[in-house]
Amino acid sequence: MPFRDAWPFIGGLLFIVGFGAGLPLVALVGLGVMAIGLGSRWWANRLFDRVTLRRRLAERRVFRSEPVTLEVELENRKLLPLPWFEWRLALGEHVLVTGEQLAASAVPGLHYLVRRGAAGWYSLERWQFTLSCERRGYHPVGPASMRSSDLIGAWPSRTEDGEVDHLIVYPRVYRLPELGLPAERPFGDVRGGERIFEDPLRIAGLREYRPGDPLRRIDWKATARSGELRSRVYEPSATRQLYVFLNVDTLEHAWEGYISDELERLVSVAASVITWAAGARYAVGLLANGAYPDADRPIRLPPSRARDQHARLLEALAVIQPLTMGDLAGAIRRESGRLERGSTIVAVAALVPQALADALERLANEGHRVHLLATTDRAARADIPGVQAARVGGAFQAAEVLA
The missing domain is CATH 3.40.50.410 (von Willebrand factor, type A domain)
Structure with missing residues:
Protein backbone atom coordinates (compact mmCIF):
# COMPACT_ATOMS: atom_id res chain seq x y z
CA MET A 1 0.00 0.00 0.00
CA PRO A 2 1.48 3.43 -0.94
CA PHE A 3 2.23 5.67 2.03
CA ARG A 4 -0.30 8.25 0.87
CA ASP A 5 -3.09 5.64 1.08
CA ALA A 6 -2.07 4.88 4.68
CA TRP A 7 -2.80 8.42 5.95
CA PRO A 8 -6.38 7.69 7.14
CA PHE A 9 -5.30 4.44 8.83
CA ILE A 10 -2.34 6.06 10.58
CA GLY A 11 -4.57 8.92 11.74
CA GLY A 12 -7.19 6.50 13.00
CA LEU A 13 -4.54 4.45 14.85
CA LEU A 14 -3.13 7.55 16.56
CA PHE A 15 -6.61 8.63 17.56
CA ILE A 16 -7.39 5.22 19.12
CA VAL A 17 -4.04 5.03 20.93
CA GLY A 18 -4.28 8.61 22.19
CA PHE A 19 -7.88 8.19 23.32
CA GLY A 20 -7.18 4.86 25.00
CA ALA A 21 -4.02 6.10 26.75
CA GLY A 22 -5.63 9.31 27.89
CA LEU A 23 -3.37 11.44 25.69
CA PRO A 24 -5.69 14.02 24.16
CA LEU A 25 -2.90 15.70 22.14
CA VAL A 26 -2.04 12.43 20.37
CA ALA A 27 -5.73 11.72 19.78
CA LEU A 28 -6.17 15.23 18.35
CA VAL A 29 -3.16 14.79 16.02
CA GLY A 30 -4.52 11.44 14.87
CA LEU A 31 -7.92 12.96 14.20
CA GLY A 32 -6.30 15.76 12.18
CA VAL A 33 -4.17 13.35 10.15
CA MET A 34 -7.22 11.21 9.41
CA ALA A 35 -9.29 14.26 8.38
CA ILE A 36 -6.54 15.58 6.10
CA GLY A 37 -6.04 12.19 4.47
CA LEU A 38 -9.74 11.58 3.83
CA GLY A 39 -10.34 15.17 2.72
CA SER A 40 -7.38 15.16 0.33
CA ARG A 41 -8.47 11.86 -1.18
CA TRP A 42 -12.01 13.18 -1.66
CA TRP A 43 -10.58 16.37 -3.23
CA ALA A 44 -8.35 14.37 -5.60
CA ASN A 45 -11.27 12.26 -6.79
CA ARG A 46 -13.18 15.39 -7.80
CA LEU A 47 -10.35 17.47 -9.23
CA PHE A 48 -11.56 17.43 -12.83
CA ASP A 49 -15.29 17.43 -12.21
CA ARG A 50 -16.77 20.28 -14.27
CA VAL A 51 -13.30 21.27 -15.47
CA THR A 52 -13.04 21.85 -19.24
CA LEU A 53 -9.96 22.44 -21.38
CA ARG A 54 -11.01 23.83 -24.76
CA ARG A 55 -8.99 24.85 -27.81
CA ARG A 56 -9.98 26.58 -31.02
CA LEU A 57 -8.05 27.22 -34.24
CA ALA A 58 -9.04 30.40 -36.05
CA GLU A 59 -8.23 28.73 -39.40
CA ARG A 60 -7.61 25.11 -40.31
CA ARG A 61 -6.31 25.73 -43.85
CA VAL A 62 -3.42 28.11 -44.38
CA PHE A 63 -0.48 28.74 -46.69
CA ARG A 64 3.13 28.27 -45.62
CA SER A 65 4.32 30.81 -42.99
CA GLU A 66 0.81 32.23 -42.66
CA PRO A 67 0.06 32.93 -38.97
CA VAL A 68 -2.98 31.33 -37.40
CA THR A 69 -4.42 32.04 -33.96
CA LEU A 70 -4.91 29.28 -31.40
CA GLU A 71 -7.08 30.01 -28.36
CA VAL A 72 -6.99 27.77 -25.29
CA GLU A 73 -9.48 28.05 -22.41
CA LEU A 74 -9.43 26.35 -19.02
CA GLU A 75 -12.72 26.64 -17.12
CA ASN A 76 -13.37 25.40 -13.58
CA ARG A 77 -17.14 25.46 -12.94
CA LYS A 78 -17.20 24.30 -9.34
CA LEU A 79 -16.43 25.53 -5.84
CA LEU A 80 -13.39 23.28 -5.45
CA PRO A 81 -10.26 25.01 -6.87
CA LEU A 82 -7.26 23.49 -8.61
CA PRO A 83 -4.27 24.22 -6.33
CA TRP A 84 -2.02 23.84 -9.37
CA PHE A 85 -2.32 22.56 -12.92
CA GLU A 86 -0.20 21.76 -15.92
CA TRP A 87 -1.72 21.25 -19.34
CA ARG A 88 0.11 19.98 -22.40
CA LEU A 89 -1.06 20.30 -26.00
CA ALA A 90 0.64 18.14 -28.62
CA LEU A 91 1.61 19.84 -31.88
CA GLY A 92 3.12 18.47 -35.07
CA GLU A 93 6.89 18.77 -35.07
CA HIS A 94 6.83 21.37 -37.87
CA VAL A 95 4.28 23.63 -36.15
CA LEU A 96 5.93 26.59 -34.41
CA VAL A 97 4.48 28.89 -31.73
CA THR A 98 5.64 32.49 -31.72
CA GLY A 99 7.58 33.35 -28.56
CA GLU A 100 7.28 29.87 -27.05
CA GLN A 101 9.88 27.23 -26.26
CA LEU A 102 8.12 23.95 -26.92
CA ALA A 103 8.80 20.87 -24.81
CA ALA A 104 10.22 17.71 -26.34
CA SER A 105 8.07 14.61 -26.71
CA ALA A 106 8.84 10.92 -26.54
CA VAL A 107 6.35 10.42 -29.38
CA PRO A 108 8.04 10.82 -32.80
CA GLY A 109 6.76 13.74 -34.83
CA LEU A 110 5.32 15.72 -31.89
CA HIS A 111 6.30 18.38 -29.37
CA TYR A 112 4.30 20.06 -26.61
CA LEU A 113 2.93 23.49 -25.78
CA VAL A 114 2.87 23.68 -21.95
CA ARG A 115 1.26 26.02 -19.42
CA ARG A 116 1.28 25.87 -15.60
CA GLY A 117 -0.66 27.78 -12.97
CA ALA A 118 -3.53 27.61 -10.49
CA ALA A 119 -7.28 27.89 -11.02
CA GLY A 120 -9.65 29.19 -8.37
CA TRP A 121 -13.27 28.28 -7.93
CA TYR A 122 -15.58 29.24 -10.80
CA SER A 123 -12.65 30.61 -12.78
CA LEU A 124 -11.89 30.95 -16.48
CA GLU A 125 -8.35 31.16 -17.84
CA ARG A 126 -7.61 32.12 -21.46
CA TRP A 127 -4.45 31.96 -23.55
CA GLN A 128 -3.88 33.06 -27.13
CA PHE A 129 -1.01 31.78 -29.27
CA THR A 130 0.16 32.40 -32.83
CA LEU A 131 1.03 29.28 -34.80
CA SER A 132 2.88 29.05 -38.10
CA CYS A 133 4.31 26.28 -40.22
CA GLU A 134 6.92 26.25 -42.99
CA ARG A 135 6.18 22.69 -44.11
CA ARG A 136 3.32 21.66 -46.36
CA GLY A 137 1.24 18.95 -44.81
CA TYR A 138 -1.46 17.70 -42.47
CA HIS A 139 -0.22 18.72 -39.04
CA PRO A 140 -1.88 17.52 -35.80
CA VAL A 141 -3.01 19.92 -33.07
CA GLY A 142 -3.75 17.63 -30.13
CA PRO A 143 -4.30 15.51 -28.17
CA ALA A 144 -4.09 17.36 -24.86
CA SER A 145 -3.59 16.31 -21.25
CA MET A 146 -3.79 18.03 -17.86
CA ARG A 147 -2.35 17.24 -14.44
CA SER A 148 -3.26 18.52 -10.98
CA SER A 149 -3.52 17.32 -7.39
CA ASP A 150 -5.11 17.97 -4.01
CA LEU A 151 -3.93 20.76 -1.73
CA ILE A 152 -1.09 18.76 -0.11
CA GLY A 153 -0.07 17.06 -3.33
CA ALA A 154 -0.55 13.54 -2.02
CA TRP A 155 -2.92 12.35 -4.75
CA PRO A 156 -1.89 13.78 -8.15
CA SER A 157 -4.33 13.11 -10.98
CA ARG A 158 -4.31 13.33 -14.76
CA THR A 159 -6.97 13.64 -17.45
CA GLU A 160 -6.69 13.15 -21.21
CA ASP A 161 -8.41 14.86 -24.11
CA GLY A 162 -7.95 12.59 -27.10
CA GLU A 163 -9.47 14.97 -29.66
CA VAL A 164 -7.07 15.83 -32.50
CA ASP A 165 -7.53 18.81 -34.83
CA HIS A 166 -5.40 19.27 -37.92
CA LEU A 167 -3.77 22.28 -39.50
CA ILE A 168 -3.66 21.85 -43.28
CA VAL A 169 -0.80 23.81 -44.85
CA TYR A 170 -1.12 24.35 -48.59
CA PRO A 171 1.90 23.85 -50.86
CA ARG A 172 3.91 26.75 -52.17
CA VAL A 173 2.39 28.22 -55.33
CA TYR A 174 4.51 29.89 -58.05
CA ARG A 175 3.60 32.04 -61.01
CA ILE A 196 -16.06 22.85 -77.77
CA PHE A 197 -16.98 20.15 -75.27
CA GLU A 198 -20.18 18.37 -74.44
CA ASP A 199 -22.08 19.38 -71.34
CA PRO A 200 -23.35 16.17 -69.61
CA LEU A 201 -26.02 18.18 -67.78
CA ARG A 202 -27.70 19.31 -71.01
CA ILE A 203 -29.15 16.42 -73.06
CA ALA A 204 -29.94 17.32 -76.68
CA GLY A 205 -31.32 13.94 -77.80
CA LEU A 206 -30.55 10.29 -78.48
CA ARG A 207 -28.73 8.31 -81.18
CA GLU A 208 -27.70 4.73 -81.86
CA TYR A 209 -24.91 3.34 -79.73
CA ARG A 210 -21.47 3.54 -81.31
CA PRO A 211 -18.51 1.35 -80.36
CA GLY A 212 -16.37 3.27 -77.90
CA ASP A 213 -19.23 5.19 -76.28
CA PRO A 214 -18.69 5.17 -72.49
CA LEU A 215 -21.29 3.38 -70.39
CA ARG A 216 -22.39 6.59 -68.69
CA ARG A 217 -23.54 7.94 -72.08
CA ILE A 218 -26.02 5.07 -72.59
CA ASP A 219 -29.66 5.88 -71.84
CA TRP A 220 -30.89 2.65 -70.30
CA LYS A 221 -34.58 3.60 -70.26
CA ALA A 222 -34.56 4.40 -73.98
CA THR A 223 -32.59 1.19 -74.60
CA ALA A 224 -35.25 -0.85 -72.77
CA ARG A 225 -38.08 0.74 -74.78
CA SER A 226 -36.45 0.29 -78.19
CA GLY A 227 -34.67 -2.98 -77.58
CA GLU A 228 -31.43 -1.48 -78.97
CA LEU A 229 -28.66 0.45 -77.27
CA ARG A 230 -29.22 4.19 -77.35
CA SER A 231 -26.64 6.85 -76.43
CA ARG A 232 -27.34 10.35 -75.25
CA VAL A 233 -26.27 13.37 -77.30
CA TYR A 234 -25.28 16.36 -75.21
CA GLU A 235 -25.46 20.01 -76.11
CA PRO A 236 -22.12 21.72 -76.70
CA SER A 237 -20.38 23.60 -73.94
Whole structure:
Protein backbone atom coordinates (compact mmCIF):
# COMPACT_ATOMS: atom_id res chain seq x y z
CA MET A 1 0.00 0.00 0.00
CA PRO A 2 1.48 3.43 -0.94
CA PHE A 3 2.23 5.67 2.03
CA ARG A 4 -0.30 8.25 0.87
CA ASP A 5 -3.09 5.64 1.08
CA ALA A 6 -2.07 4.88 4.68
CA TRP A 7 -2.80 8.42 5.95
CA PRO A 8 -6.38 7.69 7.14
CA PHE A 9 -5.30 4.44 8.83
CA ILE A 10 -2.34 6.06 10.58
CA GLY A 11 -4.57 8.92 11.74
CA GLY A 12 -7.19 6.50 13.00
CA LEU A 13 -4.54 4.45 14.85
CA LEU A 14 -3.13 7.55 16.56
CA PHE A 15 -6.61 8.63 17.56
CA ILE A 16 -7.39 5.22 19.12
CA VAL A 17 -4.04 5.03 20.93
CA GLY A 18 -4.28 8.61 22.19
CA PHE A 19 -7.88 8.19 23.32
CA GLY A 20 -7.18 4.86 25.00
CA ALA A 21 -4.02 6.10 26.75
CA GLY A 22 -5.63 9.31 27.89
CA LEU A 23 -3.37 11.44 25.69
CA PRO A 24 -5.69 14.02 24.16
CA LEU A 25 -2.90 15.70 22.14
CA VAL A 26 -2.04 12.43 20.37
CA ALA A 27 -5.73 11.72 19.78
CA LEU A 28 -6.17 15.23 18.35
CA VAL A 29 -3.16 14.79 16.02
CA GLY A 30 -4.52 11.44 14.87
CA LEU A 31 -7.92 12.96 14.20
CA GLY A 32 -6.30 15.76 12.18
CA VAL A 33 -4.17 13.35 10.15
CA MET A 34 -7.22 11.21 9.41
CA ALA A 35 -9.29 14.26 8.38
CA ILE A 36 -6.54 15.58 6.10
CA GLY A 37 -6.04 12.19 4.47
CA LEU A 38 -9.74 11.58 3.83
CA GLY A 39 -10.34 15.17 2.72
CA SER A 40 -7.38 15.16 0.33
CA ARG A 41 -8.47 11.86 -1.18
CA TRP A 42 -12.01 13.18 -1.66
CA TRP A 43 -10.58 16.37 -3.23
CA ALA A 44 -8.35 14.37 -5.60
CA ASN A 45 -11.27 12.26 -6.79
CA ARG A 46 -13.18 15.39 -7.80
CA LEU A 47 -10.35 17.47 -9.23
CA PHE A 48 -11.56 17.43 -12.83
CA ASP A 49 -15.29 17.43 -12.21
CA ARG A 50 -16.77 20.28 -14.27
CA VAL A 51 -13.30 21.27 -15.47
CA THR A 52 -13.04 21.85 -19.24
CA LEU A 53 -9.96 22.44 -21.38
CA ARG A 54 -11.01 23.83 -24.76
CA ARG A 55 -8.99 24.85 -27.81
CA ARG A 56 -9.98 26.58 -31.02
CA LEU A 57 -8.05 27.22 -34.24
CA ALA A 58 -9.04 30.40 -36.05
CA GLU A 59 -8.23 28.73 -39.40
CA ARG A 60 -7.61 25.11 -40.31
CA ARG A 61 -6.31 25.73 -43.85
CA VAL A 62 -3.42 28.11 -44.38
CA PHE A 63 -0.48 28.74 -46.69
CA ARG A 64 3.13 28.27 -45.62
CA SER A 65 4.32 30.81 -42.99
CA GLU A 66 0.81 32.23 -42.66
CA PRO A 67 0.06 32.93 -38.97
CA VAL A 68 -2.98 31.33 -37.40
CA THR A 69 -4.42 32.04 -33.96
CA LEU A 70 -4.91 29.28 -31.40
CA GLU A 71 -7.08 30.01 -28.36
CA VAL A 72 -6.99 27.77 -25.29
CA GLU A 73 -9.48 28.05 -22.41
CA LEU A 74 -9.43 26.35 -19.02
CA GLU A 75 -12.72 26.64 -17.12
CA ASN A 76 -13.37 25.40 -13.58
CA ARG A 77 -17.14 25.46 -12.94
CA LYS A 78 -17.20 24.30 -9.34
CA LEU A 79 -16.43 25.53 -5.84
CA LEU A 80 -13.39 23.28 -5.45
CA PRO A 81 -10.26 25.01 -6.87
CA LEU A 82 -7.26 23.49 -8.61
CA PRO A 83 -4.27 24.22 -6.33
CA TRP A 84 -2.02 23.84 -9.37
CA PHE A 85 -2.32 22.56 -12.92
CA GLU A 86 -0.20 21.76 -15.92
CA TRP A 87 -1.72 21.25 -19.34
CA ARG A 88 0.11 19.98 -22.40
CA LEU A 89 -1.06 20.30 -26.00
CA ALA A 90 0.64 18.14 -28.62
CA LEU A 91 1.61 19.84 -31.88
CA GLY A 92 3.12 18.47 -35.07
CA GLU A 93 6.89 18.77 -35.07
CA HIS A 94 6.83 21.37 -37.87
CA VAL A 95 4.28 23.63 -36.15
CA LEU A 96 5.93 26.59 -34.41
CA VAL A 97 4.48 28.89 -31.73
CA THR A 98 5.64 32.49 -31.72
CA GLY A 99 7.58 33.35 -28.56
CA GLU A 100 7.28 29.87 -27.05
CA GLN A 101 9.88 27.23 -26.26
CA LEU A 102 8.12 23.95 -26.92
CA ALA A 103 8.80 20.87 -24.81
CA ALA A 104 10.22 17.71 -26.34
CA SER A 105 8.07 14.61 -26.71
CA ALA A 106 8.84 10.92 -26.54
CA VAL A 107 6.35 10.42 -29.38
CA PRO A 108 8.04 10.82 -32.80
CA GLY A 109 6.76 13.74 -34.83
CA LEU A 110 5.32 15.72 -31.89
CA HIS A 111 6.30 18.38 -29.37
CA TYR A 112 4.30 20.06 -26.61
CA LEU A 113 2.93 23.49 -25.78
CA VAL A 114 2.87 23.68 -21.95
CA ARG A 115 1.26 26.02 -19.42
CA ARG A 116 1.28 25.87 -15.60
CA GLY A 117 -0.66 27.78 -12.97
CA ALA A 118 -3.53 27.61 -10.49
CA ALA A 119 -7.28 27.89 -11.02
CA GLY A 120 -9.65 29.19 -8.37
CA TRP A 121 -13.27 28.28 -7.93
CA TYR A 122 -15.58 29.24 -10.80
CA SER A 123 -12.65 30.61 -12.78
CA LEU A 124 -11.89 30.95 -16.48
CA GLU A 125 -8.35 31.16 -17.84
CA ARG A 126 -7.61 32.12 -21.46
CA TRP A 127 -4.45 31.96 -23.55
CA GLN A 128 -3.88 33.06 -27.13
CA PHE A 129 -1.01 31.78 -29.27
CA THR A 130 0.16 32.40 -32.83
CA LEU A 131 1.03 29.28 -34.80
CA SER A 132 2.88 29.05 -38.10
CA CYS A 133 4.31 26.28 -40.22
CA GLU A 134 6.92 26.25 -42.99
CA ARG A 135 6.18 22.69 -44.11
CA ARG A 136 3.32 21.66 -46.36
CA GLY A 137 1.24 18.95 -44.81
CA TYR A 138 -1.46 17.70 -42.47
CA HIS A 139 -0.22 18.72 -39.04
CA PRO A 140 -1.88 17.52 -35.80
CA VAL A 141 -3.01 19.92 -33.07
CA GLY A 142 -3.75 17.63 -30.13
CA PRO A 143 -4.30 15.51 -28.17
CA ALA A 144 -4.09 17.36 -24.86
CA SER A 145 -3.59 16.31 -21.25
CA MET A 146 -3.79 18.03 -17.86
CA ARG A 147 -2.35 17.24 -14.44
CA SER A 148 -3.26 18.52 -10.98
CA SER A 149 -3.52 17.32 -7.39
CA ASP A 150 -5.11 17.97 -4.01
CA LEU A 151 -3.93 20.76 -1.73
CA ILE A 152 -1.09 18.76 -0.11
CA GLY A 153 -0.07 17.06 -3.33
CA ALA A 154 -0.55 13.54 -2.02
CA TRP A 155 -2.92 12.35 -4.75
CA PRO A 156 -1.89 13.78 -8.15
CA SER A 157 -4.33 13.11 -10.98
CA ARG A 158 -4.31 13.33 -14.76
CA THR A 159 -6.97 13.64 -17.45
CA GLU A 160 -6.69 13.15 -21.21
CA ASP A 161 -8.41 14.86 -24.11
CA GLY A 162 -7.95 12.59 -27.10
CA GLU A 163 -9.47 14.97 -29.66
CA VAL A 164 -7.07 15.83 -32.50
CA ASP A 165 -7.53 18.81 -34.83
CA HIS A 166 -5.40 19.27 -37.92
CA LEU A 167 -3.77 22.28 -39.50
CA ILE A 168 -3.66 21.85 -43.28
CA VAL A 169 -0.80 23.81 -44.85
CA TYR A 170 -1.12 24.35 -48.59
CA PRO A 171 1.90 23.85 -50.86
CA ARG A 172 3.91 26.75 -52.17
CA VAL A 173 2.39 28.22 -55.33
CA TYR A 174 4.51 29.89 -58.05
CA ARG A 175 3.60 32.04 -61.01
CA LEU A 176 4.08 30.16 -64.28
CA PRO A 177 7.05 32.30 -65.43
CA GLU A 178 8.84 31.16 -62.28
CA LEU A 179 8.44 27.62 -63.54
CA GLY A 180 9.95 28.55 -66.89
CA LEU A 181 6.56 28.48 -68.60
CA PRO A 182 4.93 31.31 -70.57
CA ALA A 183 2.32 33.26 -68.66
CA GLU A 184 -0.08 33.22 -71.63
CA ARG A 185 -1.19 29.91 -73.18
CA PRO A 186 1.44 27.79 -71.40
CA PHE A 187 -0.04 24.63 -72.93
CA GLY A 188 -0.32 25.84 -76.50
CA ASP A 189 -2.90 27.54 -78.68
CA VAL A 190 -6.21 25.98 -79.55
CA ARG A 191 -6.87 25.98 -83.27
CA GLY A 192 -10.10 27.46 -84.47
CA GLY A 193 -10.68 29.35 -81.23
CA GLU A 194 -11.99 27.85 -78.03
CA ARG A 195 -12.48 24.09 -77.89
CA ILE A 196 -16.06 22.85 -77.77
CA PHE A 197 -16.98 20.15 -75.27
CA GLU A 198 -20.18 18.37 -74.44
CA ASP A 199 -22.08 19.38 -71.34
CA PRO A 200 -23.35 16.17 -69.61
CA LEU A 201 -26.02 18.18 -67.78
CA ARG A 202 -27.70 19.31 -71.01
CA ILE A 203 -29.15 16.42 -73.06
CA ALA A 204 -29.94 17.32 -76.68
CA GLY A 205 -31.32 13.94 -77.80
CA LEU A 206 -30.55 10.29 -78.48
CA ARG A 207 -28.73 8.31 -81.18
CA GLU A 208 -27.70 4.73 -81.86
CA TYR A 209 -24.91 3.34 -79.73
CA ARG A 210 -21.47 3.54 -81.31
CA PRO A 211 -18.51 1.35 -80.36
CA GLY A 212 -16.37 3.27 -77.90
CA ASP A 213 -19.23 5.19 -76.28
CA PRO A 214 -18.69 5.17 -72.49
CA LEU A 215 -21.29 3.38 -70.39
CA ARG A 216 -22.39 6.59 -68.69
CA ARG A 217 -23.54 7.94 -72.08
CA ILE A 218 -26.02 5.07 -72.59
CA ASP A 219 -29.66 5.88 -71.84
CA TRP A 220 -30.89 2.65 -70.30
CA LYS A 221 -34.58 3.60 -70.26
CA ALA A 222 -34.56 4.40 -73.98
CA THR A 223 -32.59 1.19 -74.60
CA ALA A 224 -35.25 -0.85 -72.77
CA ARG A 225 -38.08 0.74 -74.78
CA SER A 226 -36.45 0.29 -78.19
CA GLY A 227 -34.67 -2.98 -77.58
CA GLU A 228 -31.43 -1.48 -78.97
CA LEU A 229 -28.66 0.45 -77.27
CA ARG A 230 -29.22 4.19 -77.35
CA SER A 231 -26.64 6.85 -76.43
CA ARG A 232 -27.34 10.35 -75.25
CA VAL A 233 -26.27 13.37 -77.30
CA TYR A 234 -25.28 16.36 -75.21
CA GLU A 235 -25.46 20.01 -76.11
CA PRO A 236 -22.12 21.72 -76.70
CA SER A 237 -20.38 23.60 -73.94
CA ALA A 238 -17.50 26.04 -74.08
CA THR A 239 -16.08 24.80 -70.77
CA ARG A 240 -12.40 23.97 -71.05
CA GLN A 241 -11.09 21.06 -69.02
CA LEU A 242 -7.60 20.64 -67.61
CA TYR A 243 -6.73 17.49 -65.71
CA VAL A 244 -3.49 17.38 -63.70
CA PHE A 245 -1.95 13.92 -63.34
CA LEU A 246 0.62 13.83 -60.52
CA ASN A 247 3.13 11.00 -60.19
CA VAL A 248 4.14 10.99 -56.52
CA ASP A 249 6.95 8.45 -57.06
CA THR A 250 10.45 9.93 -56.88
CA LEU A 251 12.36 6.61 -57.02
CA GLU A 252 11.74 3.56 -59.16
CA HIS A 253 11.02 1.17 -56.29
CA ALA A 254 8.86 1.87 -53.23
CA TRP A 255 11.31 0.06 -50.94
CA GLU A 256 13.99 2.63 -51.85
CA GLY A 257 12.05 5.34 -50.00
CA TYR A 258 11.57 8.78 -51.49
CA ILE A 259 13.40 12.06 -52.12
CA SER A 260 11.77 14.74 -49.97
CA ASP A 261 12.87 17.78 -52.00
CA GLU A 262 11.65 16.23 -55.25
CA LEU A 263 8.28 15.37 -53.73
CA GLU A 264 7.79 18.97 -52.57
CA ARG A 265 8.82 20.24 -55.98
CA LEU A 266 6.27 17.97 -57.66
CA VAL A 267 3.46 19.11 -55.37
CA SER A 268 4.34 22.79 -55.81
CA VAL A 269 4.38 22.49 -59.62
CA ALA A 270 0.98 20.76 -59.60
CA ALA A 271 -0.43 23.44 -57.25
CA SER A 272 0.93 26.21 -59.47
CA VAL A 273 -0.63 24.75 -62.63
CA ILE A 274 -3.96 24.22 -60.86
CA THR A 275 -3.99 27.79 -59.53
CA TRP A 276 -3.26 29.20 -63.00
CA ALA A 277 -5.94 27.02 -64.60
CA ALA A 278 -8.55 27.99 -62.01
CA GLY A 279 -7.78 31.65 -62.70
CA ALA A 280 -8.11 31.00 -66.45
CA ARG A 281 -11.59 29.54 -65.80
CA TYR A 282 -10.76 25.97 -66.69
CA ALA A 283 -12.67 23.09 -65.17
CA VAL A 284 -9.72 21.71 -63.19
CA GLY A 285 -9.18 18.23 -61.77
CA LEU A 286 -6.47 16.19 -60.08
CA LEU A 287 -5.48 12.54 -60.26
CA ALA A 288 -2.56 11.34 -58.15
CA ASN A 289 -1.24 8.00 -57.01
CA GLY A 290 -0.93 9.37 -53.47
CA ALA A 291 -3.49 8.77 -50.76
CA TYR A 292 -5.45 10.82 -48.25
CA PRO A 293 -4.30 10.49 -44.60
CA ASP A 294 -5.75 7.44 -42.85
CA ALA A 295 -7.35 6.29 -46.09
CA ASP A 296 -6.59 3.63 -48.68
CA ARG A 297 -7.96 5.35 -51.75
CA PRO A 298 -5.99 7.38 -54.31
CA ILE A 299 -6.58 11.08 -54.76
CA ARG A 300 -9.11 11.71 -57.51
CA LEU A 301 -10.98 14.97 -58.01
CA PRO A 302 -12.67 15.10 -61.45
CA PRO A 303 -12.51 18.41 -63.37
CA SER A 304 -15.01 20.95 -62.12
CA ARG A 305 -15.60 24.67 -62.02
CA ALA A 306 -17.36 24.55 -58.66
CA ARG A 307 -16.68 27.49 -56.40
CA ASP A 308 -14.76 25.43 -53.84
CA GLN A 309 -12.87 23.26 -56.35
CA HIS A 310 -9.63 25.24 -56.14
CA ALA A 311 -9.54 24.98 -52.35
CA ARG A 312 -10.33 21.25 -52.49
CA LEU A 313 -7.51 20.66 -54.96
CA LEU A 314 -4.97 22.58 -52.87
CA GLU A 315 -6.12 20.69 -49.78
CA ALA A 316 -5.64 17.35 -51.56
CA LEU A 317 -2.12 18.38 -52.59
CA ALA A 318 -1.38 19.57 -49.05
CA VAL A 319 -2.04 16.15 -47.51
CA ILE A 320 -0.14 14.04 -50.06
CA GLN A 321 2.23 11.62 -48.35
CA PRO A 322 5.22 9.72 -49.80
CA LEU A 323 3.25 6.47 -49.60
CA THR A 324 1.70 5.73 -53.00
CA MET A 325 -1.39 3.73 -53.93
CA GLY A 326 0.00 1.80 -56.90
CA ASP A 327 1.42 3.41 -60.01
CA LEU A 328 -0.04 6.42 -61.80
CA ALA A 329 -0.36 4.49 -65.06
CA GLY A 330 -2.91 2.16 -63.49
CA ALA A 331 -4.93 5.10 -62.15
CA ILE A 332 -4.90 6.69 -65.62
CA ARG A 333 -6.18 3.49 -67.22
CA ARG A 334 -9.09 3.41 -64.78
CA GLU A 335 -9.85 7.09 -65.40
CA SER A 336 -9.48 7.18 -69.19
CA GLY A 337 -13.09 6.12 -69.84
CA ARG A 338 -14.36 9.11 -67.86
CA LEU A 339 -12.32 11.77 -69.69
CA GLU A 340 -14.18 14.22 -71.90
CA ARG A 341 -12.86 14.10 -75.45
CA GLY A 342 -10.40 16.91 -76.17
CA SER A 343 -9.39 17.52 -72.55
CA THR A 344 -6.03 19.04 -71.74
CA ILE A 345 -3.89 16.67 -69.68
CA VAL A 346 -0.88 17.95 -67.73
CA ALA A 347 1.27 15.22 -66.21
CA VAL A 348 3.70 16.33 -63.51
CA ALA A 349 6.48 13.84 -62.83
CA ALA A 350 10.02 13.44 -61.56
CA LEU A 351 10.05 9.88 -62.87
CA VAL A 352 8.46 8.55 -66.06
CA PRO A 353 8.43 4.73 -66.11
CA GLN A 354 7.52 2.98 -69.34
CA ALA A 355 3.99 2.17 -68.15
CA LEU A 356 3.30 5.87 -67.54
CA ALA A 357 4.78 6.85 -70.90
CA ASP A 358 2.52 4.30 -72.64
CA ALA A 359 -0.56 5.60 -70.78
CA LEU A 360 0.18 9.21 -71.79
CA GLU A 361 0.82 8.20 -75.41
CA ARG A 362 -2.51 6.39 -75.50
CA LEU A 363 -4.32 9.51 -74.23
CA ALA A 364 -2.64 11.58 -76.96
CA ASN A 365 -3.76 9.07 -79.58
CA GLU A 366 -7.34 9.38 -78.29
CA GLY A 367 -7.38 13.08 -79.15
CA HIS A 368 -6.41 14.69 -75.84
CA ARG A 369 -3.81 17.44 -75.62
CA VAL A 370 -1.18 15.87 -73.37
CA HIS A 371 1.71 17.77 -71.76
CA LEU A 372 4.47 16.52 -69.50
CA LEU A 373 6.04 18.84 -66.93
CA ALA A 374 9.28 17.21 -65.86
CA THR A 375 10.81 18.31 -62.56
CA THR A 376 14.03 16.34 -63.12
CA ASP A 377 16.39 15.81 -66.05
CA ARG A 378 15.67 12.08 -66.09
CA ALA A 379 11.95 12.75 -66.59
CA ALA A 380 12.68 15.39 -69.23
CA ARG A 381 14.55 12.78 -71.29
CA ALA A 382 11.34 10.78 -71.80
CA ASP A 383 10.42 10.86 -75.49
CA ILE A 384 6.69 10.15 -75.78
CA PRO A 385 5.05 10.45 -79.22
CA GLY A 386 2.27 13.03 -79.25
CA VAL A 387 3.19 14.40 -75.82
CA GLN A 388 4.74 17.85 -75.44
CA ALA A 389 7.37 17.81 -72.69
CA ALA A 390 8.88 20.76 -70.79
CA ARG A 391 11.54 20.85 -68.09
CA VAL A 392 10.45 22.93 -65.10
CA GLY A 393 13.15 25.48 -64.37
CA GLY A 394 13.58 29.21 -64.00
CA ALA A 395 13.44 30.87 -60.60
CA PHE A 396 11.57 27.86 -59.24
CA GLN A 397 14.73 25.77 -58.98
CA ALA A 398 16.63 28.59 -57.31
CA ALA A 399 13.84 29.07 -54.81
CA GLU A 400 13.83 25.36 -53.97
CA VAL A 401 17.60 25.34 -53.43
CA LEU A 402 17.42 28.35 -51.10
CA ALA A 403 14.55 26.75 -49.19
